[in-house]
Amino acid sequence: MAxxxxxxxxxxxxxxxxxxxxxxxxxxxxxxxxxPGALRLxxxxxxxxxxxxxxxxxxxxxxxxxxxxxxxxxxxxxxxITSRGNAELRGLTDDCGATLAALLAEADLxxxxxxxxxxxxxxxxxxxxxxxxxxxxxxxxxxxxxALCAEPRAAALSGRFLFxxxxxxxxxxxxxxxxxxxxxxxxxxxxxxxxxxxxxxxAADAVRAALAxxxxxxxxxxxxxxxxxxxxxxxxxxxxxxxGALAAAGIAAEALPVPPAPFxxxxxxxxxxxxxxxVLAPLGRLTAAQLRALLPADEVRFTPWRGAVVVGAGPERxxxxxxxxxxxxxxxxxxxxxxxxxxPGCAKSLADVxxxxxxxxxxxxxxxxxxxxxxxxxxxGHPHGAWVDVLATGTEGDSYSVDGVPTPRTSLSEAVxxxxxxxxPTHPATPTR
Numbered sequence: 001m002a003x004x005x006x007x008x009x010x011x012x013x014x015x016x017x018x019x020x021x022x023x024x025x026x027x028x029x030x031x032x033x034x035x036p037g038a039l040r041l042x043x044x045x046x047x048x049x050x051x052x053x054x055x056x057x058x059x060x061x062x063x064x065x066x067x068x069x070x071x072x073x074x075x076x077x078x079x080x081i082t083s084r085g086n087a088e089l090r091g092l093t094d095d096c097g098a099t100l101a102a103l104l105a106e107a108d109l110x111x112x113x114x115x116x117x118x119x120x121x122x123x124x125x126x127x128x129x130x131x132x133x134x135x136x137x138x139x140x141x142x143x144x145x146x147a148l149c150a151e152p153r154a155a156a157l158s159g160r161f162l163f164x165x166x167x168x169x170x171x172x173x174x175x176x177x178x179x180x181x182x183x184x185x186x187x188x189x190x191x192x193x194x195x196x197x198x199x200x201x202x203a204a205d206a207v208r209a210a211l212a213x214x215x216x217x218x219x220x221x222x223x224x225x226x227x228x229x230x231x232x233x234x235x236x237x238x239x240x241x242x243x244g245a246l247a248a249a250g251i252a253a254e255a256l257p258v259p260p261a262p263f264x265x266x267x268x269x270x271x272x273x274x275x276x277x278x279v280l281a282p283l284g285r286l287t288a289a290q291l292r293a294l295l296p297a298d299e300v301r302f303t304p305w306r307g308a309v310v311v312g313a314g315p316e317r318x319x320x321x322x323x324x325x326x327x328x329x330x331x332x333x334x335x336x337x338x339x340x341x342x343x344p345g346c347a348k349s350l351a352d353v354x355x356x357x358x359x360x361x362x363x364x365x366x367x368x369x370x371x372x373x374x375x376x377x378x379x380x381g382h383p384h385g386a387w388v389d390v391l392a393t394g395t396e397g398d399s400y401s402v403d404g405v406p407t408p409r410t411s412l413s414e415a416v417x418x419x420x421x422x423x424x425p426t427h428p429a430t431p432t433r
Contacts (some may be wrong), residue, residue, distance in 0.1 A: 033229055035159030037117040038104055041097055046076065046345035048092035050100060052109060053119035056141035056165070057085030057302035057309075064300050066107035068288040074100055079286045080341075083175075083381050084122055084162065085302040090345060112149040117159035119145055122175055124167040125303040129311065130273030133167030135183035135203055138301075140165050143207045151211060156218055158229035163210055170262035175304055175384050178230050179213045181206050182262065191253070193217070193242050194231020199253040201246070209251050216245035263385070266305045268330030271315040279318075280307040280327035283354055284338045284381070293324040305370075305383075306338055333361040339373035340380045343397070349375025351397035351409075357390075360412040367420030388419045 035051070036042035042049040052067075059067070067087060071079050076091030092100065104110040112119075121141050128136035144163060148154045164177030173182055180192040189206040191199045193213040201209055220240035221228040228234050246253045272278040281290070284306035294300050298312030307327075310317075322328045327335050340346065342353035353373040371388040372379065379391070390412065391401045400407045402415040 033158040033160060035117060037159060038110055039097070039101055039113060039116060041092060041100075044090065044341070044345055045343075045347045046091050046341075048094060048096070050075075050089045050092060051082070051117075052087045052089070052104065053116060053121075054086050054109075054302055055119050055121040055145040056123035056138050057125060057304075058138070058141070059300045059302070060108075061295055061297060061300075063107045063109055064291060064295055064297075066103055066109065068291045070100060070103050071291075072288045074103075077288050079288070079291055081281050081284050081286070081302050081306040081308070083304050083306070083338075083383065084120055085125070085304050086120070087302065090341070111145075114152075114155045115149045118148060118154055118157040118161060120159070120161060121145060121163045121165065122172050122177065122304055123165040124169060124171050125301045125309045126171075126267060126272055126276075126278075127167040129276050129309070133169045133183060134185055135167055135189070137165040137167040137181070137183060140181060140207055144210055147207055147211050148214075151215070153215060153218060154211070157214060160229050161214065161217075162230075163214075166262065168262075170264040171266050172304060173262045178217070178232075179210050181210050190256070191242075191246075192258075193240070194234075195239055195242075196258050197242050198256040198258050199242070199246065200256055201251055201253040205251045208249055209246055209253070212245045212249040212251065213240075213242060216240040216242055219245075266303070269307065269328050269332070269335060270318065270330065272309060275312060275314055277310040277313045277315065277317060277321070277328075278303075278307055279310065279321055280305070280335060282325060282327060282334050283357055287325075290324050290326055293321055293326070305336075336367075336370040337361060337373075338370070338381060338383065340375050342373070342375040342392075346375060348378065349392065350395055351375055351392035351400075353390075353392055356392075356397075356400075356409060356412060360416055362413070367417070367422060369420050371416055371420060388416060390416060 036049055038050050038052045067079055071077050071089055074092050074096045075089040080088040110116055121144055123137045123141040124133060127133050127138045162177045164172050164175055164180045166173040166182045168183040178194050182190040184190050187203050188200055189203045191209045217231050217240050220234055220238050224234055224238040267278050269278050269280050294308055294310050297310045301309040318328045339354045339357045342349045343351060353375045357373045369386055369388050370383045372382045373390045375392045389403050393399050393401050398409045403419050407415045
């Protein structure tokens with residue numbers, strides 16, 4: 001059998017921290033998952049919030065136009081890209097739910113009302129476009145979405161349960177998924193469900209294996225009775241029988257030792273492959289006009305790094321997209337910088353972190369680490385792995401900490417630049433074949 005990943009593509013990366021109180025102890029959930037969706041709108045300080053699941057971040061041209069229209073006519077005119085490549089609409093009115101649902105359904109953005117919150121699928125955004133990777137996992141994402149929607153029991157998954165599909169380049173494998181599929185060589189795939197168990201199986205069985213693993217988690221969660229939302233919240237006494245679930249589904253699988261998590265840097269903004277572009281949304285949000293500026297396109301793919309792959313667009317369009325305020329160069333000040341909603345949209349925020357981030361950016365040149373501005377200790381939407389933590393601490397919005405160091409608001413630029421490190425360009429990892 002082929003090795004797990006191509007030589008030169010692996011780098012040590014710390015695992016996503018568990019949220020259980022102590023290793024091996026269960027986290028007790030005494031309420032249902034209130035994660036917002038397209039039909040379950042969440043109240044916020046700036047109006048209602050809708051979160052639209054976009055498996056693999058994929059949007060057709062018609063769906064791009066629908067999102068822009070919904071933002072303009074029902075919300076605040078902007079579209080937020082989440083750390084899972086999903087979309088959020090904010091500033092929605094209290095009575096817009098039926099109108100929004102009709103718009104989304106007409107554009108095929110709501111294929112299953114019962115499953116709309118569980119369609120959390122992240123996939124390597126450039127898969128099938130740039131010649132890298134070992135399989136086109138965008139195709140896996142489409143099949144997995146259909147399989148989830150067709151399985152009635154899958155509707156019981158939490159809105160936070162995440163499937164991650166990596167094509168072998170290592171760009172999304174470290175993003176904290178609950179069930180991971182990683183393309184390997186010779187027509188095989190690696191299934192990494194929650195916990196220290198890994199299985200190699202035929203790539204043709206990859207989607208069925210991911211669904212079987214998710215259902216095995218539901219069985220274990222029901223038996224535990226703790227209301228777990230994700231596998232890592234289960235006690236060691238209720239680890240799902242992953243191998244048994246695969247065997248019951250008729251999937252031949254080989255148990256493997258757990259290697260270090262694969263990791264490679266995401267692509268920097270600019271030309272991507274042959275005839276495709278990658279741009280970043282400033283602080284993770286697009287205006288309706290910026291979203292429409294991505295068209296014409298064969299397809300648009302939102303990414304977990306709050307950007308958009310524009311499929312079927314040549315480099316000659318970069319200048320126009322930059323004129324719309326999109327980030328098209330890896331050396332642009334806003335590259336790799338994100339922020340939570342902050343004031344006034346979030347009642348828990350201590351500061352207008354988005355405004356403060358914009359002031360700090362011109363002097364904080366890009367560096368090797370992403371930067372995230374948070375209005376409170378929840379740090380909503382922060383990146384995975386290593387990142388510069390800019391946290392509002394003062395109730396008057398005038399003080400922060402930068403990686404734990406108290407910092408006046410007036411010194412944010414210098415502190416962020418120092419914490420981020422020297423500027424380095426970002427390039428997609430190239431596998432050794």
